[in-house]
Amino acid sequence: MSDSNPTAPRSPAPNFRNWLSLAGAVLAVGSLFAFVFLVAIDTFSREGNPYLGILTYIVSPAFLIAGLTLVALGWWLRRRQLAAHPEGGEKRSLAIDLAQPRHRRFLVIFGSLSVVFLMLTAFGSYQTYRITESEAFCGKTCHTVMEPEFTRYHHGSHARVSCAECHIGSGASWYVKSKISGAYQVYSVLFKKYSTPIPTPIANLRPAQETCERCHWPEKFTGNLDRSYEHFLSDKKNTPYTVRLSLRVGGGQPGQGPFGGIHWHMNVANKVEYYASDPQRQTIPWVRMTSTSNGEVRVFRTKEFQGEPPADQIRVMDCMDCHNRPAHAYETANESVETAMALGKISTKLPKVKLVAVDALTQKYASVNEALEKIAAAMRAKYPDATDVGPSIATVQRIYQENFFPQMKADWRSYPSNIGHKDWPGCFRCHDNKHLTVDGHEKIKSSDCNACHSILAQGSGEELLKLAPQGAAFKHPGGEFDSDLLCSDCHNGAIQGK
Template sequence: MQPEMATHQHSSHARIACSECHIGPGATWYVRSKLSGAYQVYAVMANKFPRPIPTPVKNLRPAQETCEQCHWPRKFIGNLDRTYDYYQGDETNTPFSVRLILKVGGADSSRGLVGGIHWHVNPGRSIDYIASDESRQTIPWVRVTDAQGNVTEYRTPKFTNEASASTIRKMDCMDCHNRPAHKYESPAKAVNMAMSVGSIDTSLGYVKTNAVYALTQTYATQEEGVKKIASFLTERYPGKRIEGTIAAIQGIFTNNFFPEMKASWKSYPDNIGHKDWPGCFRCHDGNHKTADKKLAIKASDCNTCHTIISQGSGAQLDQLTTGGQEFKHPGGEFDSSCIDCHGGGQ
């Protein structure tokens, strides 16, 4: 479980014991987990464990009994102000940032207006869905039951089955926050972060491209990766002082890539956004409609979940548009889904 221990250590849950989420309080679950825990130890010893370890974890306790013991689902979170810093793949590593207001909102009317992203977890509402694949990346059917018992059913055109013939899952925290403790960062995201805090030297030509390239090569072991990253970069930047940059990229590699266990961002979907994995767009893709086709799950409007208040670089970032700006994509115009080009699933 080296990948899970390492990623846990770098998460906001580093101080939360594994058992708080994987076992939780209560005797019956404890016994069940102990049995499967013993099996896991046996499987590792006998070298039988599947690599990567498959997710979603089948016997994970429901969110109500783990996450919601510490996080109060009725909490009003409101708007979060987030800045994402990127660097492009050109010689000068042109910076580009997006500052957006994420409308997380709340789920209890006694605390604030119910709505926004946490609308899904309103205690009076139930959202159920069917996934047609093991990793829950394809969701062809969704049902919303409101506090008055009114039911709205959405489905994609291809899904013609009776819903009752499939396993129906009730949506909870983990359907969006499925990586609260084990986040395997994508190479682009981790390199952008290291460049923005200066641990990778942004004055080195093409360093964004070279760092991502070094991280995406196939290595048999972590040891091999660490060595080859150093020799590749030394060759690329003769005569330059790059010890710090090499160490930062090696650090990204050992914290997020585990070749021995075949664990990396590519093996574990992250459902929180929509850039690297389908995430929110599993349902919010414009393709999920009611039987009379009059109603679709909101999709086309980029302002549904967040508003971009500034973007670009330097002084451009001081020009705030509170009503929201259209996204100026650094990769040029596009008419497909983000994951078609940025996705980890490919």
């Protein structure tokens, strides 16, 4: 083409020679490159990540389109300009003549800058991808929404397992699902469409085989675990009361050690299915057990529930039905105060301090700041003469900050834990002696107090040194109670009766 010949028909090309189109072209090339690069990561990465999907399929195309729009806009403006001042177009000749050293230098510089630009784009998109995959992104980007899970997560045994490993994992179909739900989550955060607290359990969480069992071998034999639970009564002296249990976790596979115990549930040869009549799966009126080895099927029901549950609401029990808070568990007010007392961080010399601290934690507060002020005020008012109450107050405040999230209405009360049976029904949702076979004769076995654990020691001081290897009967510090009651009919993680 020759712009020096004014009589030649004008091609549209000169109209692209303007800064706007040039900037648009750089943007378009950069985002096209980023798009190709992200698609490659997306295809080859082990972990799925919904935010990567948003980046790849929404953000980078958006930039590409913006770039192309700029190119067109520049072209159009330039054309108008040239139509008004036709002589303006001729001064800007872009012919490249390799014989001229100046042009050669220009080409080298231009080429190197383009390579640097593309490398920066690649680096930038890779970094963005890394950020979206990190737990900081999940926890902090949607700050208020995920803050409770994020904070608790850092106090759990899975603090080194990324959110994506449990919530997204690998596998094509879950990947697509999580992309859709990830996009939905971003939308719901932007438009404040989420509910507080975020409802649990998550209806289509990936099955345990694809998450937990990638790291935990279900056949592993655990045997007995020795656990101590340190409590204090809510009396004036804050009497300590410790229960030391040997938990029969056992194993799920005969070849790996004596078969049986709590992890009997993990054996693939025993399929336990259940129907829960509430969304939080706290009431289980129907249980079906199928032995895959001999095909025997037994159905257990509570007296109140006769008939069959809706077939699409029957769930096969897996790890998450017991370990439902593996990564972000909220401590109960009781438990967190007792732990701090046992560690000496809340002074047990302050009379009735357990009652006072739990009471301060469980009032209704609109915000964290209000809570911190009122906790301090309430505790100071209770102990006007104590000079050393400061550290205890600071500890109670820290407990609040780490376990209570008023803006999301999230604390232990919204999120039941199914692992035991003291503060929530847990194992007693089934092992309560009230689930019977149709003929009414057979119960779910392993429902007596020594089936899952034996109490090695209980009480305080000297009493804890006398071990009972065969297992002692539980001496309930709260006195005798009707055997028809579940522990969680009275205990709820706060002071009893509150």
